[in-house]
Structures are given as C-alpha cells and as structure tokens.
Amino acid sequence: MRSLYFLVVGILLGVTLFKSEAASWFRIFEMFHFESFHMYGIIGTAVGLGVIVVQIIKRKKLKGYNGNPITFADKEKRKYSYILGGIFFGLGWALAGACPGPMFTLLGSGYLSLIVVILSGIAGTFVYGLLRDKLPH
Numbered sequence: 001m002r003s004l005y006f007l008v009v010g011i012l013l014g015v016t017l018f019k020s021e022a023a024s025w026f027r028i029f030e031m032f033h034f035e036s037f038h039m040y041g042i043i044g045t046a047v048g049l050g051v052i053v054v055q056i057i058k059r060k061k062l063k064g065y066n067g068n069p070i071t072f073a074d075k076e077k078r079k080y081s082y083i084l085g086g087i088f089f090g091l092g093w094a095l096a097g098a099c100p101g102p103m104f105t106l107l108g109s110g111y112l113s114l115i116v117v118i119l120s121g122i123a124g125t126f127v128y129g130l131l132r133d134k135l136p137h
Helices: 002-019 023-031 038-060 079-096 100-108 114-134
Strands: none
Touching: 002 100, 023 038, 023 079, 079 114, 100 114
C-alpha cells in the first residue's frame, strides 16, 4: 500500500514539474542565460519551503511514516567538495537540459532521447561508486 502512495506522489510531482514548465528545456536554457526569473523562482520557492519544513520537523520532533524520529546529520565543512560537485552537477544539467528530477518527467512526456541522459546518469553514479574510495572527501 505504501508503494502505491509513493507512486501517486511521484506522478503528482511529475505532473507539477511538467505543468509548471520546470522540466522544459527552454526554461532551463533561459535560466542558464539569465534571461528569465521563472526557474529561479521555482528553485527559490523549493529551497525556502524546504528550510521551513526542516525547521518544523526539528522543533516539533516529528516522526517518519515508520514511527522513527526524523534526524538530520550535520554536514562536514568541506567547501571545496561542494563547489566542485556543484560545478559538475551544473555542467551536466546544462548539457543535458534537465536535472535528475525532471529527466523522468520528460521521459514520461514522450521525449525518448532522455533515455540516453538517464543511462548516462546511472553510468556516472556507478563510476563514482567505483572511484569513491580514491577521491578526496
């Protein structure tokens, strides 16, 4: 039953991404050329809402669906790693025209060329898993 719930939420997220044009290659292109505020507004709203929800979870000590308390681990202060990772993520986003969330939305919308992007993302994740112990963390 829980899987059905997650499937429905995922479908609603996909429809929302598509209808808000967050999955639109044109909107992403506009964002990277600083021609439109549309995507920055969506991303900024998501970040702001995320901050508010995390604060509510922490202050009210909410529990997850399985009854366990929701905890947030502190991150290490490694600015170089985050900057380098952000650059690679942004380059991949700019080259593919989609970040990981909307990739599946676009595939579901009939853009079959996204299969190449999804398979490349999976391959990149696999290669990272192989090299993770050798990378500076």
